[in-house]
Amino acid sequence: DSTMVSDSNYLDKIYDLYDDGTGMDTQDVFTVHYDNLKRVTVITDSVVNDPGLGLFEAFHYYYNSADTLPYKSVERGIITSGALDTTTIYHFYDAQKRNLKDSMMGSINGDSYKRIVDFSYAPGKLYGQTIETANSPLVPATFTRDTADIDAYGSITNNKKYFFNGTDYTIHTVATFTYDNHLNPFVKLGIFKAHKNFPSGETLFFDYMGYNNIISVDEIVFNAPGPNGNKSIQNYNYNYNSSGFPLIINKSYVGYSGSGNEKIIFEYKAL
Numbered sequence: 588d589s590t591m592v593s594d595s596n597y598l599d600k601i602y603d604l605y606d607d608g609t610g611m612d613t614q615d616v617f618t619v620h621y622d623n624l625k626r627v628t629v630i631t632d633s634v635v636n637d638p639g640l641g642l643f644e645a646f647h648y649y650y651n652s653a654d655t656l657p658y659k660s661v662e663r664g665i666i667t668s669g670a671l672d673t674t675t676i677y678h679f680y681d682a683q684k685r686n687l688k689d690s691m692m693g694s695i696n697g698d699s700y701k702r703i704v705d706f707s708y709a710p711g712k713l714y715g716q717t718i719e720t721a722n723s724p725l726v727p728a729t730f731t732r733d734t735a736d737i738d739a740y741g742s743i744t745n746n747k748k749y750f751f752n753g754t755d756y757t758i759h760t761v762a763t764f765t766y767d768n769h770l771n772p773f774v775k776l777g778i779f780k781a782h783k784n785f786p787s788g789e790t791l792f793f794d795y796m797g798y799n800n801i802i803s804v805d806e807i808v809f810n811a812p813g814p815n816g817n818k819s820i821q822n823y824n825y826n827y828n829s830s831g832f833p834l835i836i837n838k839s840y841v842g843y844s845g846s847g848n849e850k851i852i853f854e855y856k857a858l
Contacts, residue, residue: 596830597625598772599856605849615643619776625858626650627778632664646793648778656680660781671696678781685741686783699723704785713737715785732756733785742766742797746786762786762806766799769831772853774798789819789842792851800825800833808843817843828855 601617620629630646644664648657662674672695679688691702702719715733730751735743745763749756764786773779779796786795788808795801804821819842826835836851 595857596772596828596832596855597621597858598776598853600854602852602854603849604852606847611848611850621858624653624655626655627776646778648781655777656684657778657781660778676781680780684780686780689783697723706783711736713741713743717785730756731759731785735785738766738798740798742799743786743795748785748788758809760786760788760806760808762788762790762804764795764797764804765802766797767802767825769800769825769827769833771796771798771800772832772855790821819843 598619600619603615603617604611605614614634616633618631618633619627620631622628627648629648632644634643644662647661647663649659649661650656651658656678658678660676660678662672662676664672672693674691674693676692677690678686679690681687685708686706688706689702689704691704693700693702699722700719701722702717705716707714707716713733713735715731715735717731717733718728719731720728732749732751733746734749735746738744743762743764746761747758748760748762750759771779773782773796779798782793782796784790784794786804786806788806790804790806800823801821802823802825804819806819808817808819819840821838821840821842824837825833828834832855833851833853835853836849838849838851840846840849
C-alpha cells in the first residue's frame with residue numbers, strides 16, 4: 588500500500604500560528620497521543636499565550652477491541668465565557684466502513700442537547716438527515732438536510748444544507764471544497780471519520796476532514812450575514828515532506844465574522 592503511514596510519519600504536534608492582536612505567533616499547540624496499537628487516543632490543544640487557560644480543548648477517541656475506527660469520540664473545551672463545553676459522539680459505520688450515523692450528546696454550561704445525523708449514499712452523492720433537540724432549556728426540535736457531491740474518495744466537493752422552517756426545507760448554506768492529491772495525515776490514523784460534520788457555513792479545521800488535504804473552502808450562508816457579509820472563503824497552500832504529508836500550511840481566510848492569515852506546522856515522529 589503506497590499510502591501507508593511509515594513509522595516516521597505519525598503526527599506528533601501541530602502548531603497553530605495566527606495574529607491575536609499582537610502579531611503572528613504560536614497560539615495553540617496540538618499534541619497527538621497514541622496507544623500501543625498506534626491508534627490515536629487523545630489530541631490535546633494547549634493555549635500558549637494564556638497561562639491561566641492552559642489546556643483549551645481535547646479530543647478523545649475510543650475503540651472496540653482492535654478496531655482502527657473509533658466508535659466514540661469526546662470533545663471537551665473551554666468556551667469564551669469560561670464554561671465547559673462537552674460533546675460526546677457515537678459513530679456507526681456500514682459494511683464498507685463509511686459513516687452511517689453519528690449520535691451526539693452535548694452540554695454547554697449546563698444546557699444540554701442531542702443531535703442525530705443519518706448518512707446515506709448514492710453514486711457520487713452523500714445525503715444527511717439531522718435532528719437536533721435541546722433538553723435544557725426545552726425548545727422545539729430542528730431538522731436539517733444535506734445533499735453533497737463527493738469525489739472518488741468520498742470527500743465532499745459541494746454541499747447544500749437545508750433547514751426545515753415548519754412547512755418545508757429551504758436552502759441555508761452552500762459550500763464548495765477543493766483538495767490536493769496528497770493523503771491527509773489523519774486518514775491512516777483512522778480518526779478522520781470522526782470528523783465528518785457537514786459544512787456549517789464557516790467550517791473549521793477539525794470540523795471536516797477529507798481523504799486528501801483541503802485547498803479551498805467557499806461557503807455562503809443565505810440567512811445569517813455577519814459584519815463581513817454572508818460569505819466565508821478559506822485558501823490553503825502546502826509544503827510537504829518527502830513522504831508527501833503536509834509540513835506547513837499557509838492559510839488565508841475571509842469570513843463573515845472576521846479575516847486574517849494563519850500558519851499551521853506539522854511535526855511527525857516514529858512509533
